[in-house]
Each structure stands twice: as C-alpha cells, then as structure tokens.
Amino acid sequence: MSRPWEGVTRTRLENGIEVLLEPIPGVRSVAAGVWVRQGAAHEAPERMGGSHLLEHMVFKGTERRSAHDIALSLESLGGSLDAYTTRESTGFTARVLDRHLDEALDVLADLVRRPLLRAEDLDLEREVVLEEIAMVDDTPDDLVFELHGERLWAGHPYGHRILGTPDTVRAITADDLRALHAEAYVGRRMIVCVAGHLDPDDVLARVRQLFGDVPAGCEATPVPPAPRLVPGSERVSRPTQQCHVVIGTLGVPHGDVRRLPLVLLATALGGGMSSRLFQQVREKLGLAYAVHTVQSFYRRAGFTGIYLGTRPESEGRAVQAALDELRRAAEHGLPADELARVREQVKGEVILGMESTSGRLHRLAHYALHEEPYRTLDQVLERVDAVDADAVVAAAAEFLPPERQVALSLGP
CATH class of the missing domain: 3.30.830.10 (Metalloenzyme, LuxS/M16 peptidase-like)
Structure with a gap:
C-alpha cells in the first residue's frame, strides 16, 4: 500500500515494514536508514543494555561480510555507516553518493537481517562496551544525566541506562542477543527511510527485494505511563x-x-x-x-x-x-x-x-x-x-x- 505525502512516498509492505522515500532535486548524495522500535525502555532491568549491545554486535560480521568488510563497504566509496541506540529505537544509517545507494541498502539489510552474533565475538565486543561505560563514568557531564534520569524516572524504563551497567552487560549472552534479534528485528517494528537523489519506484522495488521477506513478528510492548513526579x-x-x-x-x-x-x-x-x-x-x-x-x-x-x-x-x-x-x-x-x-x-x-x-x-x-x-x-x-x-x-x-x-x- 502506497500513499503520497507532499514530496514523500509512504508505503507499508505486507510484512508491516514502513517505507518512506523523499526525492531531493539538485543533490548528488543520498541518505538511507533502517530503524527498529527497540530501545532501552523496552528492556527488563536485568537485561539493561541489550539493545545497545546488539547494535554493536551486528557490525561484527554477517553471513556475507566480515567485520572488516562491513567497515570497508561504504568508507571505500567515500560514504559513511553509523548506528545508535535510544530509549525507544535502534537506528542504522548510511550516507553515500547517489550511484552507490544500491550498495548502501544492501549493507544495511545485511546488518539488520543476517548478523552472526557469535559468542566469541560477544566476548570481545562486551569489553568494548564496558570501556564505553567506563568512558561515561569518567565524563561527569554525561554521567550526571544518567544519575539524574535514574532519580527522576524512579524505576520507570525511561530511566534505564542505554549502555546498561557493567553487571547487566556481563550477564548478557549470545543466546540472549539472538532471541532479542528474532523478537525485535521484525516487520511490524521496522522502518526504512531514504532521502536524496533517488527514483522512488526503483528504490521501493529494491527495498521490497531486500526486506520483503522479513518475518512480520509482533509490535513492541508499549512503555508504561510516566511515574508520579517526586521533586x-x-x-x-x-x-x-x-x-x-x-x-x-x-x-x-x-x-x-x-x-x-x-x-x-x-x-x-x-x-x-x-x-x-x-x-x-x-x-x-x-x-x-x-x-x-x-x-x-x-x-x-x-x-x-x-x-x-x-x-x-x-x-x-x-x-x-x-x-x-x-x-x-x-x-x-x-x-x-x-x-x-x-x-x-x-x-x-x-x-x-x-x-x-x-x-x-x-x-x-x-x-x-x-x-x-x-x-x-x-x-x-x-x-x-x-x-x-x-x-x-x-x-x-x-x-x-x-x-x-x-x-x-x-x-x-
């Protein structure tokens, strides 16, 4: 089903994936991204940091690409590949010249659909995330927001630390990440967006090819209402x-x-x-x-x-x-x-x-x-x-x- 917005094509694939495409005349670049409705607020306290750790782990290799291949894939074309986790979503984005859009979409699909999630990779990447947590702990103007959030939200999931804690990150296993990936990286929780020099019909056809057989799955469990404020x-x-x-x-x-x-x-x-x-x-x-x-x-x-x-x-x-x-x-x-x-x-x-x-x-x-x-x-x-x-x-x-x-x- 496609529905035009002003200058934007919006389509929902049969598996629930929402696709938004915006042609921008006069540019030679294109930006593409995949978002998954899975973030820190969807995690159980004992699994805090799992969404962020999974975001890291997809870059450690897929069925078709090694970690080094992933790093080279768009950088070698002058483009960029990035990812981030928030309290409500995880995003994977790429920016390339228009002629490299097909490669960018292929890399994004490979990352979100076919990560290997091997235990030996997790042993290494867990240490990287623990260093990231230590960096925040050593950066007081970052840490103060974590501490304030815990106090303000008083146990509510919006107060979860996106990176998790050392204890929760150490407790997450490769099986946990595989289960999270199977549950969250599904059609009803996924959004694909592309903006730049593009032909909407061509790009939509490519997105269908790359993402059309993603399992529909279930929507994310709603975050509970905000707690009572205690000044x-x-x-x-x-x-x-x-x-x-x-x-x-x-x-x-x-x-x-x-x-x-x-x-x-x-x-x-x-x-x-x-x-x-x-x-x-x-x-x-x-x-x-x-x-x-x-x-x-x-x-x-x-x-x-x-x-x-x-x-x-x-x-x-x-x-x-x-x-x-x-x-x-x-x-x-x-x-x-x-x-x-x-x-x-x-x-x-x-x-x-x-x-x-x-x-x-x-x-x-x-x-x-x-x-x-x-x-x-x-x-x-x-x-x-x-x-x-x-x-x-x-x-x-x-x-x-x-x-x-x-x-x-x-x-x-």
Missing part, C-alpha cells in the same frame, strides 16, 4: 574540578500540544548565547562556562531541564541564579518581543536542519517512529507561529516552577 534534590560525591548540575522535571510526550510551547521556553531559557541562562549565569555573573537547556520527548512522556557546570565555590550561586530564571519564566512567561524572537530562532533551526540529506532522512524517521502525521515544512513553521503567549504562559506555569524540579549535583 527534590540529591548530591553524588565525585572528586571532580567542577560540580555538574542537572535541574529538570517530567515533561510531555512528543505528540502533546504543549511540546512546542516547551520548546520555545527552552530556547528562550538556554538555547544559545542570547538565551537568558547564558546571559545571566555566564555573561553577567561569570558562574559557569557551560549552561543550557535540555529536552527529550518520548512517546509516553518527556523531560525538560537545565545543565550547568561550575566550580564548587560557585555552585550555590549558580544554581540559585538558574532557579531564579526558572521562576521568572514560570510566573511571567515570555514577553511578546522575546516570544517573536525565539519563534524565528526555532523556525530557522528547523529550516537549516533540512538542508542535508541526513537531516531529511531523520525527519522522515521521526514521523514514523512517533506515529504522527507527516507535515510539510510550511505546516511545521505555521505550527510554531501558532503558539501564542497564553500557551507559553500555561506551559511555563506548569513545568518551570522550582518546586517542581528534581536537582542532582555531581561533584566534590
């Missing part, structure tokens, strides 16, 4: 030069009408050098080098917050300055001129993000993963312009009061 503060001792602080709260799902007001508020508060937090905490008070807002929007819930890094002697003043900005926005929203400015900033970021085939690719996947209706660029910009002051005031009053926040500080 408060926590300190984790670590011998670092700076204190790393995250202040944040439970937000809204991606499809919630309050998402765009929250995006505009986050842009005003910490979305660049002109933002309130940057100007106050860094430029005026000199209390931090890095200070910015952070947001995540999942299918069932979300997170909105602030990160700042400051020396121990400045921590109290820096945190108070950030909380003061939250309270000011919570009580007054944004004045008309500031709201107009951040609307233009957000619209500009959206437009610039579509200036590459990779940007277009991830936009296609974004709509499919969230099961939201596709919107043209003009429709997206109109939605940003439609966010009025009342919606911003309401979102600020609901989500920004300091009393609603969970604060976690990592440092001496």
Whole structure:
C-alpha cells in the first residue's frame, strides 16, 4: 500500500515494514536508514543494555561480510555507516553518493537481517562496551544525566541506562542477543527511510527485494505511563574540578500540544548565547562556562531541564541564579518581543536542519517512529507561529516552577 505525502512516498509492505522515500532535486548524495522500535525502555532491568549491545554486535560480521568488510563497504566509496541506540529505537544509517545507494541498502539489510552474533565475538565486543561505560563514568557531564534520569524516572524504563551497567552487560549472552534479534528485528517494528537523489519506484522495488521477506513478528510492548513526579534534590560525591548540575522535571510526550510551547521556553531559557541562562549565569555573573537547556520527548512522556557546570565555590550561586530564571519564566512567561524572537530562532533551526540529506532522512524517521502525521515544512513553521503567549504562559506555569524540579549535583 502506497500513499503520497507532499514530496514523500509512504508505503507499508505486507510484512508491516514502513517505507518512506523523499526525492531531493539538485543533490548528488543520498541518505538511507533502517530503524527498529527497540530501545532501552523496552528492556527488563536485568537485561539493561541489550539493545545497545546488539547494535554493536551486528557490525561484527554477517553471513556475507566480515567485520572488516562491513567497515570497508561504504568508507571505500567515500560514504559513511553509523548506528545508535535510544530509549525507544535502534537506528542504522548510511550516507553515500547517489550511484552507490544500491550498495548502501544492501549493507544495511545485511546488518539488520543476517548478523552472526557469535559468542566469541560477544566476548570481545562486551569489553568494548564496558570501556564505553567506563568512558561515561569518567565524563561527569554525561554521567550526571544518567544519575539524574535514574532519580527522576524512579524505576520507570525511561530511566534505564542505554549502555546498561557493567553487571547487566556481563550477564548478557549470545543466546540472549539472538532471541532479542528474532523478537525485535521484525516487520511490524521496522522502518526504512531514504532521502536524496533517488527514483522512488526503483528504490521501493529494491527495498521490497531486500526486506520483503522479513518475518512480520509482533509490535513492541508499549512503555508504561510516566511515574508520579517526586521533586527534590540529591548530591553524588565525585572528586571532580567542577560540580555538574542537572535541574529538570517530567515533561510531555512528543505528540502533546504543549511540546512546542516547551520548546520555545527552552530556547528562550538556554538555547544559545542570547538565551537568558547564558546571559545571566555566564555573561553577567561569570558562574559557569557551560549552561543550557535540555529536552527529550518520548512517546509516553518527556523531560525538560537545565545543565550547568561550575566550580564548587560557585555552585550555590549558580544554581540559585538558574532557579531564579526558572521562576521568572514560570510566573511571567515570555514577553511578546522575546516570544517573536525565539519563534524565528526555532523556525530557522528547523529550516537549516533540512538542508542535508541526513537531516531529511531523520525527519522522515521521526514521523514514523512517533506515529504522527507527516507535515510539510510550511505546516511545521505555521505550527510554531501558532503558539501564542497564553500557551507559553500555561506551559511555563506548569513545568518551570522550582518546586517542581528534581536537582542532582555531581561533584566534590
């Protein structure tokens, strides 16, 4: 079944795989990707990190390619091959010249469909992932988000560590990964997207050839609703030069009408050098080098917050300055001129993000993963312009009061 969106061909294969194709005139490259609805939030606590470990393991060899063959396959053509795991999905992407699209699709299909998942490869790759976990543990501005997430989500799957823990990663076996692959890498949980210089009919035929016989399988088990928010503060001792602080709260799902007001508020508060937090905490008070807002929007819930890094002697003043900005926005929203400015900033970021085939690719996947209706660029910009002051005031009053926040500080 095919259904045209404006400039985009959307097809659902008989096995449930959703295929989205966007021709882009005037480019010589193409970006392609396969997404699987399987991430950290779908894992049992004792199997935490399994989705990410499986993402690593598919690169260790397939029925047709060795690990070295996979590494060479697109790099030797001047292209790139990448993969990542989130809390709700695993993605495999490639970017190549248009004349190499067939090879890129073949490599992607080989990776996601026919990995060997050998025990001897797992013994080695497990060590690589343990090094990755150690790297995060040695990077306090990454670790603080892991710790804050565990505190904020209070046992909910959205608080799972994507990489897992040393104990859970050591406990995962090759049989576990084979079972996960058989369960999750199926048609009803898979999305294929391609954007760039392409002929939709030709590409769709190739996708059918490569993916048409993937077993349909079952859809992913829904993530449970968000937990009850328990505001408060926590300190984790670590011998670092700076204190790393995250202040944040439970937000809204991606499809919630309050998402765009929250995006505009986050842009005003910490979305660049002109933002309130940057100007106050860094430029005026000199209390931090890095200070910015952070947001995540999942299918069932979300997170909105602030990160700042400051020396121990400045921590109290820096945190108070950030909380003061939250309270000011919570009580007054944004004045008309500031709201107009951040609307233009957000619209500009959206437009610039579509200036590459990779940007277009991830936009296609974004709509499919969230099961939201596709919107043209003009429709997206109109939605940003439609966010009025009342919606911003309401979102600020609901989500920004300091009393609603969970604060976690990592440092001496």
